[in-house]
Amino acid sequence: MPHGPSRRSLLAAGGLGGLGALTGLDAFPAAGAEAPLTFASPSLTPYVDELPVPPVLTGDRTIAMAPATHRFHRDLAVARTWSYGGQPYLGPTIEARRDEPLSLTFSNGFGAGHLFAADIDPTLEGASELDRTLPRTAVHLHGAITPPEADGHPEHTFRPGAELTYRHPNGQDAAHLWYHDHAMGITRLNAVAGLAGMYLLRDRYDTGAADNPLGLPGGEFEVPLTLADRRFGADGSLVFRTTRTMPQGHWDGGTYGDVMTVNGVVSPYLRVARGCYRFRVLNASNARAYRLFFTNRMPFWVVGNDAGLLDAPARTTAVRLAPGERLDLVVDFGTLAAGDHVDLTDDQQESPETVAATGVVPLADIMRFVGTGVRGFASAPPARLRGGAGRPAPLPALPAAGSVPRRVVTLTPALADGWPPAGMMMNNLRYDDGPILTPRQGTAEVWEFVNASAEAHPMHLHLVHMRIVERQRFDVAAYRAANPRPNPGTAWSPSADPYLLGAAQPPLAWEAGAKDTVGCPPGMVTRVLVRFPAAAELGFDPDASFAAMNGMRLRGYVWHCHILDHEDDCMMARYRVTR
Numbered sequence: 284m285p286h287g288p289s290r291r292s293l294l295a296a297g298g299l300g301g302l303g304a305l306t307g308l309d310a311f312p313a314a315g316a317e318a319p320l321t322f323a324s325p326s327l328t329p330y331v332d333e334l335p336v337p338p339v340l341t342g343d344r345t346i347a348m349a350p351a352t353h354r355f356h357r358d359l360a361v362a363r364t365w366s367y368g369g370q371p372y373l374g375p376t377i378e379a380r381r382d383e384p385l386s387l388t389f390s391n392g393f394g395a396g397h398l399f400a401a402d403i404d405p406t407l408e409g410a411s412e413l414d415r416t417l418p419r420t421a422v423h424l425h426g427a428i429t430p431p432e433a434d435g436h437p438e439h440t441f442r443p444g445a446e447l448t449y450r451h452p453n454g455q456d457a458a459h460l461w462y463h464d465h466a467m468g469i470t471r472l473n474a475v476a477g478l479a480g481m482y483l484l485r486d487r488y489d490t491g492a493a494d495n496p497l498g499l500p501g502g503e504f505e506v507p508l509t510l511a512d513r514r515f516g517a518d519g520s521l522v523f524r525t526t527r528t529m530p531q532g533h534w535d536g537g538t539y540g541d542v543m544t545v546n547g548v549v550s551p552y553l554r555v556a557r558g559c560y561r562f563r564v565l566n567a568s569n570a571r572a573y574r575l576f577f578t579n580r581m582p583f584w585v586v587g588n589d590a591g592l593l594d595a596p597a598r599t600t601a602v603r604l605a606p607g608e609r610l611d612l613v614v615d616f617g618t619l620a621a622g623d624h625v626d627l628t629d630d631q632q633e634s635p636e637t638v639a640a641t642g643v644v645p646l647a648d649i650m651r652f653v654g655t656g657v658r659g660f661a662s663a664p665p666a667r668l669r670g671g672a673g674r675p676a677p678l679p680a681l682p683a684a685g686s687v688p689r690r691v692v693t694l695t696p697a698l699a700d701g702w703p704p705a706g707m708m709m710n711n712l713r714y715d716d717g718p719i720l721t722p723r724q725g726t727a728e729v730w731e732f733v734n735a736s737a738e739a740h741p742m743h744l745h746l747v748h749m750r751i752v753e754r755q756r757f758d759v760a761a762y763r764a765a766n767p768r769p770n771p772g773t774a775w776s777p778s779a780d781p782y783l784l785g786a787a788q789p790p791l792a793w794e795a796g797a798k799d800t801v802g803c804p805p806g807m808v809t810r811v812l813v814r815f816p817a818a819a820e821l822g823f824d825p826d827a828s829f830a831a832m833n834g835m836r837l838r839g840y841v842w843h844c845h846i847l848d849h850e851d852d853c854m855m856a857r858y859r860v861t862r
Contacts, residue, residue: 321526321642324515324542327356329550329648330626336506337480337546340368340375343385345446348420348478349392356549360519365398365476367462372547373567374480376507377462379453381486386450393418394443397469398476402523404534407851408714409437409467417442420473423465424482425607425743426589426799428455428821432829434745434840437467437855439831447832452822456591456675456797457489459563459609467714467855471538471569471847475523477547479567481507488675489592496673497665499586500561500613504660506553510604511567512540512646513549525641537637537848538569543629543646552624552651555616556659561586562612566604569847572739572802574631575649576601577614581625584664587611588796590748594677596664597792603631605741605802607845610793613664614652621656634738634805678796681752681812682727689729689810690720691776694740694803694844695768697853706853707736707844711768711775713853718774719839720858724825725817731810732803733779735759740849743800744813745840746825746860751790751801752810758782759806771853779808800845815860825860 340346346368353364353371367374367389379385397403400415419442423435432439433449441447460482464473485491493502514522529535543550566573577583577600584596589609602610619625627649637643670677697706706713722728729752732742757779766777787810803809818824828838843855 321541322514322522322524324522324540325359325517327358327542327549330552330651331357332548332551334506334551334553334650335546335548337370337373338375340377341379343387345388345390346374347390347392350395350398351477353477353547355513355515355519355544355547359515359549362515362519362521363398364521365393365473365478367478367480372477373509374462374478376481376483378483378485378491379451381453381455381457381484384450384452386448387422388446388448389420389422390446391420391441391443393420397472398521399472399523401531402472403469404532407468407534408853410469414469418469418473419466420478421465422447422449422462423745424449424451424460424462426458426460427451427453427482428746428816430823431825431827431838431840435465436831436837437465437470437841438835438837439829440466441832445832453484454822455484457486458484458591459565459587459589459611460484461565461567461609463567468851471851472523474567474569474847475513475521475538479509479511481509481563481565483507483563486675488673497668498662499664500559500660504559505561505563507546507563507565508650509546509565509567510573510649511544512571513542513544514540515542528640534848534852537641537846539571539637539641539643540568541646543649545650550648550650552653554655555619555652556655556657557617557619558659558661559613559615559617559663560660562614564604564610564612566606566608568606570606571643571646572603572605572631572633572741573629574601574603575627575629578626578628583615584613585610585793586613586664586668588794589799590797592668592675593793593796594669595667597795599791599793602793603802605739605800605845606847607741607743607800608798608802615663616652616654616659617661619652619654621654624651624653626651636737678750681750687727687729687812689731691731691733691778693776694732694734694736696736697771706771707740707849708771708853709844709856711771711773712856713771714855714857716772716774720856721861722813722815722858724815724860724862727812727814729810730813731779731808732801733757733762733776733808734803734805735763737805739805740803740854741800741845742803742842743845744842747813747815748797748799749801749811749813750797751794752812753787753789754804754807754809755787756784756807758784783808818862826862
């Protein structure tokens with residue numbers, strides 16, 4: 284099919300006017316302009332389909348990745364999808380135990396071609412015309428401390444007819460991990476097609492059983508919730524494109540659905556007993572963030588972040604969840620009478636640039652909880668989750684300010700402000716540009732994410748965990764005026780210290796735990812503590828090289844924005860944890 288200009292030609296165009304001229308389209312609208320025409324889903328009544336709960340797999344096994352079919356809503360026809368493990372959409376929940384290694388072999392059964400073949404942009408790094416007919420896959424266990432060869436490196440991909448075994452040591456605290464595709468240049472497409480699933484790591488404290496030592500809801504009262512906005516055609520099919528602004532087959536900056544799905548079903552309902560439930564909530568959306576709360580504004584507890592439990596439950600009435608992040612919630616439905624209901628809703632506002640270009644609006648109809656009147660799990664969470672007898676060790680105290688070396692990371696568009704930029708960049712570098720970051724094993728650093736762009740970026744580092752130290756506003760205009768950026772490909776990471784505004788803000792209580800993905804708001808410096816483990820404590824060398832399926836030698840890990848559309852373009856880089 285005809286294909287327009289390459290990503291590099293867009294970068295070289297020098298501005299959004301040039302972008303419009305190159306594509307034969309008008310320049311992208313500024314914030315406040317009328318939203319462009321979108322591909323709208325059919326009108327669908329929420330809360331008519333019951334929440335499906337994926338099956339649980341344990342132990343070493345082979346998991347087939349293959350085409351499937353699925354009905355997303357009672358009023359939609361059956362759609363073609365992709366899935367893991369024979370599911371109609373998405374994948375089963377994998378459960379593992381700490382210090383019990385698990386070998387998972389994934390086979391690529393997509394020989395019939397890509398579900399979104401027409402949406403592939405072969406000018407993106409790693410993508411090619413061959414992906415239309417023989418799509419690549421890679422499986423990343425997000426949040427896992429795992430050897431480089433088992434990490435799902437975006438260049439360690441395999442095509443239909445091949446399989447790859449990933450061996451995970453599981454040598455970390457109980458955590459809510461998830462597995463998803465990570466094939467360079469087509470991750471955003473493979474994810475919407477259905478390649479994502481949960482991975483719950485248990486330990487002797489957080490067992491998941493009804494009689495777990497921590498007293499958290501378990502068994503039938505622990506429910507996984509995978510949130511993902513999607514878009515559908517009149518025939519019920521999945522639609523990848525958001526707007527008509529860009530021709531099909533061009534990267535367009537961000538994939539936003541106009542319908543909410545939970546566990547692959549449009550705005551479902553769940554029947555709940557009187558008492559507490561533990562919800563393992565994952566934001567598997569490509570680009571959409573959420574601000575979640577209940578319609579009656581009832582409080583609930585956050586008991587864990589991405590990488591495990593908090594020290595103590597944090598009571599709140601609302602939480603934010605960026606793409607790739609997970610939250611571990613305990614909700615008390617003790618006052619919900621039989622037949623009554625309460626809804627989980629969202630009012631997250633995207634940036635003006637995003638709204639102007641995509642017409643994206645909050646998706647209020649997340650899911651509904653309907654009371655059964657039956658007595659359920661009556662106990663509230665314990666006052667402490669870490670520290671003391673029968674509990675895991677407390678989280679380490681954060682170091683004193685200035686006692687840890689810092690590293691500045693800039694987050695910027697590749698072109699002038701506007702939507703979509705021709706790319707989003709970290710330190711003004713593309714994936715193949717140097718230098719590669721080389722933190723030392725056994726050391727800690729404070730990374731300062733200086734977000735000089737107009738939208739939030741959820742930053743994800745493979746292998747390691749992070750703790751949020753603080754966030755602080757800065758004068759973006761003054762910062763950029765005083766520090767002109769060179770052309771893309773030249774490292775650029777000036778400190779924002781002279782342009783800081785107001786006092787630094789510590790993390791909210793519910794986001795103070797160990798994380799692998801951190802939301803970095805626009806116009807702010809987000810400081811996180813990162814510790815880089817040594818080979819002796821890991822039981823493997825994180826800097827060991829390994830052979831990819833195509834025969835090339837790879838080394839190290841990647842870090843990137845977890846807006847999958849950004850990750851598929853310029854916003855991903857390599858790093859090595861050296862001795």
